[in-house]
Amino acid sequence: MVTIQDVARVAGVGVGTVSRVLNHHPGVRSETRKRVLDAIEQLHFTPNPIARSMISKRTDFIGVMIPYFTRPFQNEMLRTIQHELALLHKELIIYNVESLSQRDYYFSEMPMHRKVDGLLIISLIIEEPYALKFCELGFPAVLIDAYSPHLTSLVVENMDGAYQAVRCLIAQGHQRIGFINGIKDGDFKFNQANDRLIGFHRALGEAQLLFDPELVIASEWNRHAAQDAALRLLTREPRPSAIFTASDMQALGVLEAARILHITVPAELSVMGFDGIELGELFGLSTVQQPIHELGVLGIKKLIELIEHPYQSSELIRLPTRLVERRTTMANTSAAPDTSTHT
Amino acid sequence: MVTIQDVARVAGVGVGTVSRVLNHHPGVRSETRKRVLDAIEQLHFTPNPIARSMISKRTDFIGVMIPYFTRPFQNEMLRTIQHELALLHKELIIYNVESLSQRDYYFSEMPMHRKVDGLLIISLIIEEPYALKFCELGFPAVLIDAYSPHLTSLVVENMDGAYQAVRCLIAQGHQRIGFINGIKDGDFKFNQANDRLIGFHRALGEAQLLFDPELVIASEWNRHAAQDAALRLLTREPRPSAIFTASDMQALGVLEAARILHITVPAELSVMGFDGIELGELFGLSTVQQPIHELGVLGIKKLIELIEHPYQSSELIRLPTRLVERRTTMANTSAAPDTSTHT
DNA sequence: TTGTACGCGTTATCAA
DNA sequence: TTGATAACGCGTACAA
Numbered sequence: 001m002v003t004i005q006d007v008a009r010v011a012g013v014g015v016g017t018v019s020r021v022l023n024h025h026p027g028v029r030s031e032t033r034k035r036v037l038d039a040i041e042q043l044h045f046t047p048n049p050i051a052r053s054m055i056s057k058r059t060d061f062i063g064v065m066i067p068y069f070t071r072p073f074q075n076e077m078l079r080t081i082q083h084e085l086a087l088l089h090k091e092l093i094i095y096n097v098e099s100l101s102q103r104d105y106y107f108s109e110m111p112m113h114r115k116v117d118g119l120l121i122i123s124l125i126i127e128e129p130y131a132l133k134f135c136e137l138g139f140p141a142v143l144i145d146a147y148s149p150h151l152t153s154l155v156v157e158n159m160d161g162a163y164q165a166v167r168c169l170i171a172q173g174h175q176r177i178g179f180i181n182g183i184k185d186g187d188f189k190f191n192q193a194n195d196r197l198i199g200f201h202r203a204l205g206e207a208q209l210l211f212d213p214e215l216v217i218a219s220e221w222n223r224h225a226a227q228d229a230a231l232r233l234l235t236r237e238p239r240p241s242a243i244f245t246a247s248d249m250q251a252l253g254v255l256e257a258a259r260i261l262h263i264t265v266p267a268e269l270s271v272m273g274f275d276g277i278e279l280g281e282l283f284g285l286s287t288v289q290q291p292i293h294e295l296g297v298l299g300i301k302k303l304i305e306l307i308e309h310p311y312q313s314s315e316l317i318r319l320p321t322r323l324v325e326r327r328t329t330m331a332n333t334s335a336a337p338d339t340s341t342h343t
Numbered sequence: 344m345v346t347i348q349d350v351a352r353v354a355g356v357g358v359g360t361v362s363r364v365l366n367h368h369p370g371v372r373s374e375t376r377k378r379v380l381d382a383i384e385q386l387h388f389t390p391n392p393i394a395r396s397m398i399s400k401r402t403d404f405i406g407v408m409i410p411y412f413t414r415p416f417q418n419e420m421l422r423t424i425q426h427e428l429a430l431l432h433k434e435l436i437i438y439n440v441e442s443l444s445q446r447d448y449y450f451s452e453m454p455m456h457r458k459v460d461g462l463l464i465i466s467l468i469i470e471e472p473y474a475l476k477f478c479e480l481g482f483p484a485v486l487i488d489a490y491s492p493h494l495t496s497l498v499v500e501n502m503d504g505a506y507q508a509v510r511c512l513i514a515q516g517h518q519r520i521g522f523i524n525g526i527k528d529g530d531f532k533f534n535q536a537n538d539r540l541i542g543f544h545r546a547l548g549e550a551q552l553l554f555d556p557e558l559v560i561a562s563e564w565n566r567h568a569a570q571d572a573a574l575r576l577l578t579r580e581p582r583p584s585a586i587f588t589a590s591d592m593q594a595l596g597v598l599e600a601a602r603i604l605h606i607t608v609p610a611e612l613s614v615m616g617f618d619g620i621e622l623g624e625l626f627g628l629s630t631v632q633q634p635i636h637e638l639g640v641l642g643i644k645k646l647i648e649l650i651e652h653p654y655q656s657s658e659l660i661r662l663p664t665r666l667v668e669r670r671t672t673m674a675n676t677s678a679a680p681d682t683s684t685h686t
Numbered sequence: 687t688t689g690t691a692c693g694c695g696t697t698a699t700c701a702a
Numbered sequence: 703t704t705g706a707t708a709a710c711g712c713g714t715a716c717a718a
Contacts, residue, residue, distance in 0.1 A: 001695090003694095003695055003696085004695065004696065004697095005695080008705095013704075013705080014704065014705035014706065015695095015696085015697090015705080015706085016697085016698085016699095016704070016705060016706075016707095017703085017704060017705075019696070019697055019698085020697095020703095020704090022696095022697095023697080027703060027704090028703075028704085029703060029704090032703080032704085044455075046452075046455040046456065047695085047696075048457075048694090048695055048696070049456055049457075049458055050393060050396045050397055050402070050457075050458075050694090050695080050696090051397060051694070051695035051696040051697090051710090052695080052696055052697080053393045053696095054393050054394060054397060054694090054695080054696065054697090054710050054711075055695095055696055055697045055698080055709080055710055056696090056697075057710090059393070061436070069421075069422075069425070070418050070419070070421065070422045075413050075418060076413070078412075078413065079412075079413040082412070082437065082439050083439075086439065091436055091438075091458070092436065092437050092439075093404070093434050093435065093436045093437075094425065094435050094436075094437060095434075096425050096426075096429065109389075112387075112389040113389065113392055114391075114392075114393075115392055115393075115434070223625075252625070256625075279622070282566075282595070282599075344711090346710095346711055346712085347711065347712060347713095348711080348712095351689095356688075356689080357688065357689035357690070358689080358690085358711095358712080358713090359688070359689060359690075359691095359713085359714075359715095360687090360688060360689075361712095362712070362713055362714080363688090363713095363714095365712090365713095366713080370687060370688090371687075371688085372687060372688085375687080375688080390711085390712075391710090391711055391712070393710090393711080393712095394694090394710070394711035394712045394713090395711080395712060395713080396712095397693095397694050397695075397696095397710090397711080397712070397713090398693085398694060398711095398712060398713050398714085399712090399713080400694090
C-alpha cells in the first residue's frame with residue numbers, strides 16, 4: 001500500500017506538506033503543491049480512510065435503523081435517504097431490525113462503536129435510557145415517524161390523517177365504516193395505530209355516528225392478516241359499506257377479501273388505505289398520503305446539522321398528510337365518472 | 344473516550360494483557376482475565392473498531408453495488424443478503440448505482456479505499472480493466488446476475504428460462520406470441536435481455552412457428568414503458584394471444600394495457616412474466632421464477648470464502664429457473680373458472 | 687504468564 | 703512556508 005510517506009519521499013517534501021495539499025489547507029507554495037500532486041498521480045496514491053477516521057473521528061457513514069426495510073413504505077423512505085446521502089458523498093449503512101432484542105442491541109452498541117457519524121431511526125420506539133445515553137454522549141440521531149422528547153423527531157399527523165380519511169368517507173354517505181387498525185408489532189415498532197384510532201373516533205363523533213366496536217379490528221400490518229380481518233368484517237350483518245385501514249398493505253388485503261366475496265369495489269364497498277405507497281396507484285387505492293419524501297429529506301438535513309454541531313437541543317417537527325382519492329372510494333359521488341389518477 | 348490503556352491501568356496490568364483477553368487469546372491466567380473483565384465492565388469499555396481496522400485491515404463491512412436497489416427484484420435480493428450478513432455480524436453498505444459514471448466511479452474507488460472487506464456486484468457489467476484491477480489487488484468481489492471471466496460469477500439460466508416459458512405458452516395452443524423484451528438500460532446494467540430473446544427464438548423454432556419481428560418490442564424494464572409497448576402490440580391485427588415479457592414489472596404493465604383495452608386475461612390473452620417477484624403473486628402472474636434467495640445466499644458464501652482466502656481463481660456458477668404457472672396463463676386449460684386479476 | 691515498545695497511516699502542533 | 707514529531711487506539715512481537 002502506498003502511503004503519504006511514499007508521496008512525501010518522492011516529492012521531496014515532508015509528510016505535513018502532503019497532508020496540507022490533500023486537505024486543501026492554505027499556505028502551500030503553488031510550486032511545491034504541484035510537486036506533491038505529481039507524486040500523488042505518479043504513485044496512484046489514495047489516502048486511507050481508516051487512518052483518516054482515526055484522527056478526524058468521522059467515518060462518513062450514516063446508519064439507518066429501520067424495521068423490515070424491504071416493505072414498501074420503508075423502502076420508499078430508504079430510496080430518498082440513499083439519494084440525499086449520495087449527494088453528500090456519505091455512505092448508507094442499513095441496520096434492519098426485526099425484533100426487540102435486535103433493536104436494543106443496536107441502540108446500546110451504536111453510540112459506543114461510532115462506526116457511523118450519525119443515526120436515522122425510522123418507525124422505531126427508543127426507550128428513555130437509550131435516548132438519554134445518546135444525548136449524554138452527544139451521538140447524533142434523528143427520529144422519523146417516531147418520537148422521543150430527547151431527540152429530534154419528525155412525525156406525521158396520524159390523527160389528523162385518519163380524521164380526514166374517515167370524514168371523507170362519511171361525506172360520501174357512508175354510515176357503517178369498518179376500521180382495520182395495525183397492532184403494535186411486538187411492541188418494538190413506533191405505535192401509530194393509536195393516533196389513527198383516535199382520528200377515526202373523532203370523525204365519527206363529529207358526524208354523530210355511533211361507534212360500533214364490532215367494526216374495529218386490529219390486524220398485523222400486512223396484507224394477509226388484513227384480508228382475514230376483512231373477511232370477518234364483511235360477513236357480519238349488516239356489513240360495513242366502507243373500510244378504512246391503518247396501512248395500504250392492509251387495504252390491499254381488504255381488496256382481496258372483497259374479490260373473494262364477490263363484493264364490488266367501490267360500488268358496494270369503499271376502501272381507504274394509509275401511507276401512500278406507490279403500489280397503491282396500481283390498484284387505484286384511495287389513501288392518506290404520508291410525506292415520505294419530505295420526511296427523508298428533512299431527516300437527513302437535521303441529522304447532518306446535528307453532526308456538524310452536536311449537543312443541540314431536540315425539536316419536534318410535525319408534517320401533514322394529504323388525502324388522495326382514487327378508484328376505491330368513488331362510489332357515492334355523482335360527479336365522478338372516472339378519476340383514476342393514472343393510466 | 345475510554346481506551347485500552349484505562350482498562351489496563353484500572354486492572355493493574357499491561358495493555359498487552361487487556362488486548363489478549365479482548366481477542367480471546369490463550370495464555371492468560373484466569374485470575375488476571377477476571378480482573379481485566381471487571382475493569383472493562385466497570386469502565387464500560389468498548390474497543391474502537393476504527394483503531395482495530397487499522398491493524399487488522401478488516402472493517403466487517405460488506406458492500407453491495409446494485410442498480411436501482413428499491414425495485415422489487417433487487418429489493419428481494421437485498422433482503423436475503425442483509426439477512427445472511429446479519430448472521431455473520433457483518434454490516435451491509437449499499438452502493439446504489441443509476442448511471443454509468445456512478446458505476447465506474449465506484450469500481451475505481453472501491454478497491455483503493457478498502458472501506459469494505461468485499462463487494463457483491465449485482466446485475467451490473469464490470470468492464471475488463473476494472474475486473475483485472477480487482478484481481479491484481481486481491482480485492483474480494485463476487486458477481487450476481489452478471490458475468491466476468493475474471494471474477495466469481497453467479498448467473499441464472501436466462502436462455503433456458505425464456506425457452507421454458509415460451510414452450511409452455513405454445514403447449515397451451517398459442518401461435519402468435521408477443522415478446523416485450525428489456526432494453527439495455529443505458530448499457531450499464533448486465534444484459535440478460537439477449538439471452539431471453541434467444542430462448543424465445545429457440546422455442547418458436549422448435550415448434551416450427553414462424554418468427555414475426557412485429558411481435559417483438561424492447562421496452563425499458565418498468566411497468567409504464569411495457570404498458571405502452573403492450574398497447575401497440577395489442578392493437579395490431581391479428582393480435583397476439585399471448586405475451587411474454589422479460590420481467591414481471593413489464594408483465595404488470597401488460598395487464599394494465601389489457602384492462603384498458605378490455606381484453607380479458609387469460610381468456611383472450613395469456614401473460615407470462617420473468618423474475619418471480621412477490622408482487623406477482625398478488626396478480627396471479629405466471630412467471631419464470633429466478634432463484635433470488637439462492638443467489639443471495641450463495642453470493643455471500645462465496646464472498647466470505649474469498650475474504651478469508653483471497654486470490655482464489657474465479658468460478659462460474661449457473662442456477663436454474665423454475666416455471667410458475669398462475670392465473671394469467673390458464674386460458675386454454677379447461678379447469679380455470681375465474682381469473683380476473685384484480686378488483 | 688505478562689509488560690513494553692513499536693507500528694498501522696493520517697492529521698495537528700510547533701518550531702524553524 | 704515547511705519539516706519533524708507527537709498523537710489517535712489498538713494488536714503484537716519480543717523481552718522479561
